[in-house]
Amino acid sequence: MNLEELSKQFRRLPGVGPRTAEKMAYYWLTLEDDEAERFLRTLENFRRQITLCKRCHNLAVGSDLCNICQDNRRDKAIVVVETPQDVENIEQAGIYHGYYHVLHGLISPRKGVTPEQLFISxxxxxxxxxxxxxxxxxxxFTMEGDITADYLAKQLKTLQPNIPIYRLGTGLPVGGELNYADKATLRAAFITKQKVGEEND
Ligand SMILES: [Zn+2]
Known part of the structure; x- marks a missing residue:
């Protein structure tokens, strides 16, 4: 085991480049033993206690269902998102009070991700x-986001023709990822949401 091997592990983290990974590896060396132990214990407990909600696939702590699915006073609506962070961001924006469904990815012909590999069915x-x-x-609002939205809208229109389907509005920048959006932008996106498939009726 050497510094390079540890750096390699840190590089697997999202958004961490080679220089940051090296800094993290050095930092790990300088930590006091009890600090390092606390860090490891937190990581371990996180892995043990957090599961995916069996209904919406958001993160759930110590239960089959997440906090949101356990709340039966919510509106009978579902917002479909890519990641649990998206749920967190929308909850923080405080504009929506229904349920969620987390796909854990997007359909991507380029990366070979098919609908069957996501929580869609x-x-x-x-x-x-x-x-x-x-x-x-x-x-x-990326190419993969559009492909996924089109697929979902088509399937929903066929299976549930009477349920209105919306997509978030132009409050989000084109090419922007939902988890980079600030609260004000997210609120605008909800207010300007567009009904999907009207022109086909
Ligand atoms: Zn849930």
């Missing part, structure tokens, strides 16, 4: 089981 079951009255697709 159980979304359709949820709409019936939970009496959902509207679906809002909140994928990023």
């Amino acid at each position: 159980d979304l359709f079951d949820r709409i019936v089981d939970e009496g959902i009255t509207q679906v809002i697709i909140a994928t990023s």
Whole structure:
């Protein structure tokens, strides 16, 4: 084991380049033993206690269902997002009070990600089981986000023709990822949400 091997592990973290990874590896060397132990214990506990909600696939702590799915007073709506961070951002913006469905990725022909590899099929079951009255697709305004939104809208239109489907509005920058959006931008995106597939009716 040498410094380079540890740096390599840090480089796997999102947004960490070679220089930062090297700094992190050095930092790890300078930590007191008890500090390092606390850090490791936190990582371990996080892995042990956090699971994915069996209904919406958001993060759940010590339970089958996440906090949001456990709250039965929420609006009968579902916002479809790519990651649990998106759920967190939308909750923080305080503009939406329904449920979520986390895909854990986007359909991507370039990366070979198919709909079957994402949490998509159980979304359709949820709409019936939970009496959902509207679906809002909140994928990023990137090529993969568009492909995923189009796929979901087409499937939903076929399976649930009476449920209105929306996509977040132009409050988000083109090419922007949802998790980079600030609260004001997210609120604007919800206010300007567009009904999908109107022109085909
Ligand atoms: Zn949930």
